[in-house]
Amino acid sequence: MWHKDEAKPSSRQKEDSKSASNPPGxxxxxxxxxxxxxxxxxxxxxxxxxxxGVLTSTMVIKGEIRGREDLYVxxxxxGSIRLxxxxxxxxxxxxxTADIEAREIIVRGSVQGKxxxxxxxxxxxxxxxQGDVVTRRIALEDGARIKGSVEVTRAEEPRSAGAPKAAAExxxxxxxxxxxxxx
Amino acid sequence: xxxxxxxxxxxxxxxxSRIHSARSGHAATAVAKASVSAPPGPGYVQRAGRQSNxxxxxxxxxxxxxxxxxxxxxxxxxxxxxxxLERGFKVYTxxxxxxxxxxLDADAKRIREQxxxxxxxxxxxASRAERFLAGSLRYPDGTFDAVLMWDLLDYLDAxxxxxxxxxxxxxxxxxxxxxxxxxxxxxxxxxRYRILDAQRVELVSTPSPIAAHRIxxxxxxxxxxxRFRSSKSFVGRDQLRENLFVK
Numbered sequence: 001m002w003h004k005d006e007a008k009p010s011s012r013q014k015e016d017s018k019s020a021s022n023p024p025g026x027x028x029x030x031x032x033x034x035x036x037x038x039x040x041x042x043x044x045x046x047x048x049x050x051x052x053g054v055l056t057s058t059m060v061i062k063g064e065i066r067g068r069e070d071l072y073v074x075x076x077x078x079g080s081i082r083l084x085x086x087x088x089x090x091x092x093x094x095x096x097t098a099d100i101e102a103r104e105i106i107v108r109g110s111v112q113g114k115x116x117x118x119x120x121x122x123x124x125x126x127x128x129x130q131g132d133v134v135t136r137r138i139a140l141e142d143g144a145r146i147k148g149s150v151e152v153t154r155a156e157e158p159r160s161a162g163a164p165k166a167a168a169e170x171x172x173x174x175x176x177x178x179x180x181x182x183x
Numbered sequence: 184x185x186x187x188x189x190x191x192x193x194x195x196x197x198x199x200s201r202i203h204s205a206r207s208g209h210a211a212t213a214v215a216k217a218s219v220s221a222p223p224g225p226g227y228v229q230r231a232g233r234q235s236n237x238x239x240x241x242x243x244x245x246x247x248x249x250x251x252x253x254x255x256x257x258x259x260x261x262x263x264x265x266x267x268l269e270r271g272f273k274v275y276t277x278x279x280x281x282x283x284x285x286x287l288d289a290d291a292k293r294i295r296e297q298x299x300x301x302x303x304x305x306x307x308x309a310s311r312a313e314r315f316l317a318g319s320l321r322y323p324d325g326t327f328d329a330v331l332m333w334d335l336l337d338y339l340d341a342x343x344x345x346x347x348x349x350x351x352x353x354x355x356x357x358x359x360x361x362x363x364x365x366x367x368x369x370x371x372x373x374x375r376y377r378i379l380d381a382q383r384v385e386l387v388s389t390p391s392p393i394a395a396h397r398i399x400x401x402x403x404x405x406x407x408x409x410r411f412r413s414s415k416s417f418v419g420r421d422q423l424r425e426n427l428f429v430k
Protein backbone atom coordinates (compact mmCIF):
# COMPACT_ATOMS: atom_id res chain seq x y z
CA MET A 1 0.00 0.00 0.00
CA TRP A 2 2.59 2.52 1.04
CA HIS A 3 4.50 1.82 -2.14
CA LYS A 4 1.74 3.64 -4.01
CA ASP A 5 2.96 6.96 -2.67
CA GLU A 6 6.45 6.25 -3.88
CA ALA A 7 5.22 5.18 -7.27
CA LYS A 8 3.10 8.31 -7.70
CA PRO A 9 5.09 11.37 -6.74
CA SER A 10 3.15 14.22 -5.27
CA SER A 11 2.52 17.43 -7.17
CA ARG A 12 5.21 19.08 -5.04
CA GLN A 13 7.70 16.43 -6.14
CA LYS A 14 6.69 17.00 -9.75
CA GLU A 15 7.42 20.70 -9.45
CA ASP A 16 10.76 19.95 -7.85
CA SER A 17 11.80 17.60 -10.56
CA LYS A 18 10.67 20.14 -13.13
CA SER A 19 12.71 22.90 -11.60
CA ALA A 20 15.69 20.59 -11.26
CA SER A 21 15.76 19.84 -14.94
CA ASN A 22 15.27 23.48 -15.87
CA PRO A 23 17.45 25.97 -14.05
CA PRO A 24 15.79 29.12 -12.74
CA GLY A 25 15.12 31.65 -15.43
CA UNK A 26 15.11 29.07 -18.18
CA UNK A 27 11.81 28.12 -19.73
CA UNK A 28 11.19 24.47 -20.43
CA UNK A 29 11.60 23.40 -23.97
CA UNK A 30 8.50 24.01 -26.00
CA UNK A 31 6.58 21.12 -27.40
CA UNK A 32 7.63 20.29 -30.95
CA UNK A 33 5.62 22.16 -33.52
CA UNK A 34 3.35 20.27 -35.83
CA UNK A 35 4.66 20.44 -39.34
CA UNK A 36 2.47 20.75 -42.40
CA UNK A 37 3.43 18.76 -45.43
CA UNK A 38 2.68 20.11 -48.86
CA UNK A 39 3.20 18.49 -52.20
CA UNK A 40 2.63 19.11 -55.87
CA UNK A 41 2.17 16.09 -58.09
CA UNK A 42 4.17 14.04 -55.62
CA UNK A 43 7.30 15.83 -56.76
CA UNK A 44 7.80 18.40 -54.10
CA UNK A 45 7.43 17.90 -50.42
CA UNK A 46 7.83 20.90 -48.25
CA UNK A 47 7.81 21.17 -44.50
CA UNK A 48 6.18 24.35 -43.41
CA UNK A 49 6.03 25.80 -39.96
CA UNK A 50 3.87 28.83 -40.44
CA UNK A 51 4.34 31.62 -37.97
CA UNK A 52 2.27 34.76 -38.09
CA GLY A 53 -0.54 34.97 -40.57
CA VAL A 54 -1.58 32.12 -42.79
CA LEU A 55 -3.74 32.33 -45.88
CA THR A 56 -4.82 28.85 -46.75
CA SER A 57 -5.34 27.58 -50.25
CA THR A 58 -9.06 28.38 -50.28
CA MET A 59 -8.61 32.01 -49.30
CA VAL A 60 -8.74 34.93 -51.71
CA ILE A 61 -7.73 38.40 -50.64
CA LYS A 62 -8.15 41.47 -52.79
CA GLY A 63 -6.52 44.61 -51.48
CA GLU A 64 -3.53 45.68 -49.49
CA ILE A 65 -1.87 43.64 -46.78
CA ARG A 66 0.34 45.50 -44.31
CA GLY A 67 1.89 44.61 -41.02
CA ARG A 68 4.93 43.36 -39.16
CA GLU A 69 4.20 39.68 -38.79
CA ASP A 70 5.33 36.90 -41.05
CA LEU A 71 2.82 35.80 -43.63
CA TYR A 72 2.34 32.45 -45.34
CA VAL A 73 0.25 32.64 -48.49
CA UNK A 74 -1.05 29.42 -49.93
CA UNK A 75 -4.15 31.04 -51.35
CA UNK A 76 -4.70 33.90 -53.72
CA UNK A 77 -3.81 37.53 -53.20
CA UNK A 78 -4.52 40.38 -55.58
CA GLY A 79 -3.30 43.81 -54.61
CA SER A 80 -0.14 44.42 -52.65
CA ILE A 81 1.74 42.93 -49.71
CA ARG A 82 3.90 45.20 -47.59
CA LEU A 83 5.40 43.58 -44.53
CA UNK A 84 8.54 45.64 -44.27
CA UNK A 85 10.43 43.74 -41.57
CA UNK A 86 8.81 40.37 -41.82
CA UNK A 87 8.92 37.29 -44.00
CA UNK A 88 6.48 36.44 -46.75
CA UNK A 89 6.26 32.88 -47.99
CA UNK A 90 4.21 32.04 -51.04
CA UNK A 91 3.37 28.37 -50.73
CA UNK A 92 3.19 25.88 -53.57
CA UNK A 93 -0.50 26.57 -54.08
CA UNK A 94 -0.13 30.31 -53.64
CA UNK A 95 -1.10 32.63 -56.48
CA UNK A 96 -0.12 36.21 -55.86
CA THR A 97 -0.82 39.05 -58.24
CA ALA A 98 0.77 41.80 -56.24
CA ASP A 99 3.98 43.60 -55.49
CA ILE A 100 5.58 42.12 -52.40
CA GLU A 101 7.75 44.16 -50.08
CA ALA A 102 9.28 42.38 -47.10
CA ARG A 103 12.53 41.59 -45.37
CA GLU A 104 12.53 38.05 -46.71
CA ILE A 105 10.47 36.63 -49.54
CA ILE A 106 10.24 32.94 -50.31
CA VAL A 107 8.35 31.84 -53.41
CA ARG A 108 7.16 28.29 -54.00
CA GLY A 109 4.05 29.19 -55.96
CA SER A 110 3.39 31.82 -58.60
CA VAL A 111 3.81 35.56 -58.27
CA GLN A 112 3.00 38.26 -60.77
CA GLY A 113 4.49 41.44 -59.44
CA LYS A 114 7.63 43.03 -58.18
CA UNK A 115 9.55 41.39 -55.35
CA UNK A 116 11.35 43.80 -53.07
CA UNK A 117 13.23 41.86 -50.41
CA UNK A 118 15.27 44.08 -48.15
CA UNK A 119 17.33 41.09 -46.99
CA UNK A 120 16.82 38.13 -49.30
CA UNK A 121 14.63 36.51 -51.90
CA UNK A 122 14.44 32.78 -52.41
CA UNK A 123 12.66 31.13 -55.30
CA UNK A 124 12.12 27.40 -55.01
CA UNK A 125 11.93 24.76 -57.72
CA UNK A 126 8.19 25.25 -58.12
CA UNK A 127 8.41 29.02 -57.91
CA UNK A 128 7.29 31.10 -60.87
CA UNK A 129 7.88 34.83 -60.75
CA GLN A 130 6.77 37.24 -63.44
CA GLY A 131 8.18 40.53 -62.35
CA ASP A 132 11.33 42.24 -61.29
CA VAL A 133 13.31 41.12 -58.26
CA VAL A 134 15.28 43.61 -56.18
CA THR A 135 17.07 42.36 -53.11
CA ARG A 136 20.38 42.15 -51.30
CA ARG A 137 20.71 38.38 -51.57
CA ILE A 138 19.02 35.94 -53.87
CA ALA A 139 18.76 32.17 -53.93
CA LEU A 140 17.39 30.29 -56.90
CA GLU A 141 16.80 26.58 -56.88
CA ASP A 142 16.92 24.54 -60.06
CA GLY A 143 13.56 24.73 -61.75
CA ALA A 144 12.75 28.22 -60.56
CA ARG A 145 11.26 30.45 -63.23
CA ILE A 146 11.70 34.18 -63.49
CA LYS A 147 10.44 36.42 -66.22
CA GLY A 148 11.87 39.78 -65.34
CA SER A 149 14.99 41.41 -64.08
CA VAL A 150 17.11 40.50 -61.10
CA GLU A 151 18.96 43.26 -59.31
CA VAL A 152 21.11 42.94 -56.23
CA THR A 153 21.50 46.04 -54.12
CA ARG A 154 24.15 46.86 -51.58
CA ALA A 155 23.38 47.21 -47.90
CA GLU A 156 23.79 50.97 -48.02
CA GLU A 157 21.45 51.28 -50.97
CA PRO A 158 18.02 50.50 -49.60
CA ARG A 159 15.37 50.57 -52.25
CA SER A 160 11.82 51.68 -51.85
CA ALA A 161 8.94 50.90 -54.11
CA GLY A 162 7.37 54.20 -53.19
CA ALA A 163 5.11 52.56 -50.66
CA PRO A 164 4.54 53.79 -47.13
CA LYS A 165 6.93 52.33 -44.61
CA ALA A 166 5.66 49.14 -43.15
CA ALA A 167 7.24 49.79 -39.75
CA ALA A 168 4.74 52.51 -39.14
CA GLU A 169 1.86 50.31 -39.99
CA UNK A 170 -0.35 48.45 -37.63
CA UNK A 171 0.99 45.47 -35.80
CA UNK A 172 -1.40 43.00 -37.21
CA UNK A 173 -2.26 41.98 -40.70
CA UNK A 174 -4.88 44.09 -42.30
CA UNK A 175 -6.77 43.22 -45.38
CA UNK A 176 -9.21 45.54 -47.01
CA UNK A 177 -11.41 42.74 -48.08
CA UNK A 178 -11.24 39.06 -47.71
CA UNK A 179 -13.39 36.41 -49.19
CA UNK A 180 -13.23 32.89 -48.03
CA UNK A 181 -14.16 30.53 -50.76
CA UNK A 182 -16.01 27.56 -49.58
CA UNK A 183 -15.00 24.16 -50.73
CA UNK B 184 39.17 47.43 -62.07
CA UNK B 185 37.42 46.77 -65.31
CA UNK B 186 35.08 43.91 -65.99
CA UNK B 187 37.76 42.09 -67.92
CA UNK B 188 40.33 42.64 -65.18
CA UNK B 189 38.00 41.04 -62.70
CA UNK B 190 37.59 38.03 -64.92
CA UNK B 191 41.30 37.74 -65.46
CA UNK B 192 42.08 38.07 -61.78
CA UNK B 193 39.43 35.66 -60.62
CA UNK B 194 39.63 32.98 -63.24
CA UNK B 195 43.03 33.10 -64.79
CA UNK B 196 41.54 34.24 -68.05
CA UNK B 197 44.18 34.88 -70.66
CA UNK B 198 43.68 38.04 -72.64
CA UNK B 199 43.53 37.55 -76.39
CA SER B 200 45.92 39.82 -78.20
CA ARG B 201 43.88 40.44 -81.28
CA ILE B 202 41.61 43.40 -81.65
CA HIS B 203 37.96 42.74 -82.16
CA SER B 204 36.60 43.44 -85.55
CA ALA B 205 33.45 44.71 -83.86
CA ARG B 206 35.37 47.51 -82.19
CA SER B 207 37.07 48.50 -85.38
CA GLY B 208 33.66 48.95 -86.90
CA HIS B 209 34.12 46.56 -89.82
CA ALA B 210 31.97 43.58 -90.42
CA ALA B 211 33.99 40.44 -90.30
CA THR B 212 33.56 36.78 -89.81
CA ALA B 213 36.11 34.68 -88.12
CA VAL B 214 35.87 30.96 -87.70
CA ALA B 215 38.07 29.33 -85.17
CA LYS B 216 38.37 25.83 -83.95
CA ALA B 217 37.55 25.62 -80.29
CA SER B 218 39.88 23.64 -78.13
CA VAL B 219 37.19 21.55 -76.50
CA SER B 220 38.48 18.71 -74.48
CA ALA B 221 36.62 15.52 -75.20
CA PRO B 222 34.73 14.30 -72.16
CA PRO B 223 35.94 10.92 -71.01
CA GLY B 224 32.56 9.75 -69.77
CA PRO B 225 28.89 10.62 -69.60
CA GLY B 226 29.09 12.17 -66.16
CA TYR B 227 32.22 14.17 -66.86
CA VAL B 228 30.52 16.99 -68.69
CA GLN B 229 28.08 17.52 -65.88
CA ARG B 230 30.78 17.90 -63.25
CA ALA B 231 33.53 19.74 -65.06
CA GLY B 232 31.59 21.70 -67.61
CA ARG B 233 32.55 22.44 -71.16
CA GLN B 234 35.33 24.78 -72.15
CA SER B 235 33.60 27.59 -73.99
CA ASN B 236 35.62 29.84 -76.23
CA UNK B 237 32.40 31.51 -77.26
CA UNK B 238 31.78 32.53 -73.66
CA UNK B 239 35.31 33.83 -73.32
CA UNK B 240 34.90 36.00 -76.38
CA UNK B 241 31.50 37.10 -75.21
CA UNK B 242 32.94 38.27 -71.90
CA UNK B 243 35.85 39.92 -73.65
CA UNK B 244 33.39 41.88 -75.76
CA UNK B 245 31.55 43.00 -72.64
CA UNK B 246 34.72 44.25 -71.04
CA UNK B 247 34.39 47.88 -70.08
CA UNK B 248 30.62 48.04 -70.29
CA UNK B 249 30.35 48.34 -66.54
CA UNK B 250 26.81 48.32 -65.23
CA UNK B 251 25.23 46.81 -68.28
CA UNK B 252 21.98 44.98 -68.87
CA UNK B 253 22.03 41.33 -69.80
CA UNK B 254 19.14 39.19 -71.03
CA UNK B 255 19.35 35.45 -70.48
CA UNK B 256 16.89 33.57 -72.67
CA UNK B 257 17.52 30.29 -70.86
CA UNK B 258 16.28 29.09 -67.50
CA UNK B 259 17.05 31.09 -64.38
CA UNK B 260 20.16 29.45 -62.99
CA UNK B 261 21.70 30.71 -59.79
CA UNK B 262 25.26 30.39 -61.10
CA UNK B 263 24.62 32.26 -64.33
CA UNK B 264 22.71 35.07 -62.69
CA UNK B 265 25.20 35.50 -59.87
CA UNK B 266 28.10 35.44 -62.33
CA UNK B 267 26.81 38.59 -63.99
CA LEU B 268 25.34 40.21 -60.90
CA GLU B 269 28.73 40.05 -59.22
CA ARG B 270 30.15 41.88 -62.20
CA GLY B 271 27.71 44.71 -61.93
CA PHE B 272 25.17 43.67 -64.53
CA LYS B 273 21.46 43.90 -64.16
CA VAL B 274 20.23 40.51 -65.28
CA TYR B 275 16.94 39.83 -67.01
CA THR B 276 15.79 36.28 -67.47
CA UNK B 277 13.10 34.95 -69.74
CA UNK B 278 13.00 31.25 -70.49
CA UNK B 279 11.68 31.65 -73.99
CA UNK B 280 11.65 27.98 -74.90
CA UNK B 281 9.54 26.99 -71.90
CA UNK B 282 7.23 29.91 -72.56
CA UNK B 283 6.94 28.86 -76.22
CA UNK B 284 6.10 25.31 -75.13
CA UNK B 285 3.41 26.58 -72.75
CA UNK B 286 2.03 28.77 -75.51
CA LEU B 287 1.89 25.91 -78.00
CA ASP B 288 0.13 23.67 -75.49
CA ALA B 289 -2.45 26.35 -74.71
CA ASP B 290 -2.90 27.03 -78.41
CA ALA B 291 -3.44 23.37 -79.21
CA LYS B 292 -5.96 23.09 -76.41
CA ARG B 293 -7.82 26.14 -77.66
CA ILE B 294 -7.93 24.75 -81.17
CA ARG B 295 -9.29 21.43 -79.92
CA GLU B 296 -12.02 23.20 -77.99
CA GLN B 297 -12.96 25.33 -80.98
CA UNK B 298 -12.51 22.60 -83.53
CA UNK B 299 -15.53 23.65 -85.54
CA UNK B 300 -15.20 27.40 -85.26
CA UNK B 301 -11.43 27.74 -85.17
CA UNK B 302 -9.96 30.23 -87.56
CA UNK B 303 -7.38 28.35 -89.65
CA UNK B 304 -5.35 31.53 -90.05
CA UNK B 305 -4.60 31.50 -86.33
CA UNK B 306 -2.81 28.18 -86.70
CA UNK B 307 -0.32 29.51 -89.23
CA UNK B 308 3.29 29.86 -88.06
CA ALA B 309 3.21 33.60 -88.66
CA SER B 310 0.09 34.08 -86.58
CA ARG B 311 1.41 31.89 -83.80
CA ALA B 312 4.69 33.75 -83.69
CA GLU B 313 2.97 37.11 -83.67
CA ARG B 314 0.62 36.17 -80.86
CA PHE B 315 3.42 34.67 -78.81
CA LEU B 316 5.66 37.67 -79.17
CA ALA B 317 2.80 39.95 -78.18
CA GLY B 318 3.44 38.73 -74.64
CA SER B 319 7.14 37.98 -74.73
CA LEU B 320 10.37 39.94 -75.03
CA ARG B 321 8.53 43.11 -74.14
CA TYR B 322 11.31 45.54 -73.36
CA PRO B 323 12.13 48.99 -74.72
CA ASP B 324 14.38 49.09 -77.74
CA GLY B 325 18.06 49.41 -76.99
CA THR B 326 17.77 47.99 -73.48
CA PHE B 327 20.42 45.31 -73.53
CA ASP B 328 24.17 45.18 -73.84
CA ALA B 329 24.28 41.42 -73.96
CA VAL B 330 21.98 38.51 -74.73
CA LEU B 331 22.53 34.85 -73.94
CA MET B 332 20.49 33.04 -76.54
CA TRP B 333 22.06 29.59 -76.09
CA ASP B 334 20.64 27.03 -78.55
CA LEU B 335 17.14 28.45 -78.52
CA LEU B 336 16.89 28.92 -82.28
CA ASP B 337 17.50 25.23 -82.95
CA TYR B 338 14.18 24.45 -81.28
CA LEU B 339 12.00 27.10 -82.87
CA ASP B 340 10.45 26.99 -86.30
CA ALA B 341 11.93 29.20 -88.98
CA UNK B 342 9.23 31.83 -88.67
CA UNK B 343 9.66 32.14 -84.93
CA UNK B 344 13.44 32.15 -85.19
CA UNK B 345 13.38 35.00 -87.66
CA UNK B 346 11.03 37.05 -85.53
CA UNK B 347 12.87 36.33 -82.29
CA UNK B 348 16.19 37.41 -83.75
CA UNK B 349 14.59 40.53 -85.18
CA UNK B 350 13.10 41.39 -81.80
CA UNK B 351 16.35 40.70 -79.98
CA UNK B 352 18.20 42.85 -82.49
CA UNK B 353 15.94 45.79 -81.79
CA UNK B 354 16.28 45.28 -78.03
CA UNK B 355 20.05 45.57 -78.18
CA UNK B 356 22.21 48.63 -78.06
CA UNK B 357 24.81 49.22 -80.71
CA UNK B 358 27.94 47.34 -79.74
CA UNK B 359 25.97 44.77 -77.78
CA UNK B 360 26.77 41.08 -78.07
CA UNK B 361 24.72 37.92 -78.54
CA UNK B 362 26.00 34.47 -77.69
CA UNK B 363 24.13 31.77 -79.58
CA UNK B 364 24.79 28.06 -79.95
CA UNK B 365 23.88 25.88 -82.90
CA UNK B 366 24.20 22.15 -83.35
CA UNK B 367 26.08 20.80 -86.32
CA UNK B 368 24.13 17.58 -86.13
CA UNK B 369 21.06 16.37 -84.31
CA UNK B 370 21.93 16.16 -80.61
CA UNK B 371 21.51 12.95 -78.69
CA UNK B 372 19.78 14.72 -75.85
CA UNK B 373 18.40 18.06 -74.84
CA UNK B 374 20.53 20.30 -72.68
CA ARG B 375 20.24 23.54 -70.85
CA TYR B 376 23.29 25.68 -70.34
CA ARG B 377 24.58 27.44 -67.31
CA ILE B 378 27.76 29.32 -66.69
CA LEU B 379 30.21 27.84 -64.23
CA ASP B 380 32.95 30.44 -64.58
CA ALA B 381 34.47 32.70 -67.18
CA GLN B 382 35.60 29.80 -69.32
CA ARG B 383 33.23 26.93 -68.69
CA VAL B 384 29.60 26.22 -69.41
CA GLU B 385 27.77 23.32 -67.86
CA LEU B 386 25.40 21.28 -70.00
CA VAL B 387 22.45 20.13 -67.93
CA SER B 388 20.43 17.27 -69.33
CA THR B 389 16.71 17.86 -69.13
CA PRO B 390 13.65 16.50 -70.90
CA SER B 391 13.17 18.31 -74.18
CA PRO B 392 10.18 20.64 -74.10
CA ILE B 393 10.09 20.85 -77.89
CA ALA B 394 10.36 17.74 -80.02
CA ALA B 395 11.26 19.49 -83.25
CA HIS B 396 14.87 20.24 -83.87
CA ARG B 397 16.49 21.95 -86.81
CA ILE B 398 20.06 22.08 -88.07
CA UNK B 399 20.89 25.44 -89.59
CA UNK B 400 23.51 26.02 -92.20
CA UNK B 401 26.00 28.83 -91.80
CA UNK B 402 24.29 30.87 -94.48
CA UNK B 403 20.94 30.64 -92.66
CA UNK B 404 22.54 31.71 -89.42
CA UNK B 405 24.20 34.64 -91.13
CA UNK B 406 20.84 35.66 -92.56
CA UNK B 407 19.28 35.63 -89.12
CA UNK B 408 21.89 38.02 -87.80
CA UNK B 409 22.40 40.08 -90.93
CA ARG B 410 21.91 43.32 -89.03
CA PHE B 411 24.87 42.60 -86.80
CA ARG B 412 28.23 44.09 -87.61
CA SER B 413 30.40 41.09 -86.94
CA SER B 414 30.26 37.46 -86.03
CA LYS B 415 32.64 34.82 -84.79
CA SER B 416 32.10 31.11 -84.72
CA PHE B 417 33.78 28.49 -82.57
CA VAL B 418 33.24 24.89 -83.52
CA GLY B 419 33.76 22.29 -80.86
CA ARG B 420 34.50 18.61 -81.13
CA ASP B 421 31.12 17.97 -79.65
CA GLN B 422 29.59 19.47 -82.80
CA LEU B 423 28.41 22.61 -81.08
CA ARG B 424 28.92 25.88 -82.89
CA GLU B 425 29.20 28.82 -80.56
CA ASN B 426 28.49 32.06 -82.35
CA LEU B 427 29.19 35.53 -81.12
CA PHE B 428 27.40 38.36 -82.87
CA VAL B 429 28.14 42.00 -82.21
CA LYS B 430 25.64 44.64 -83.22
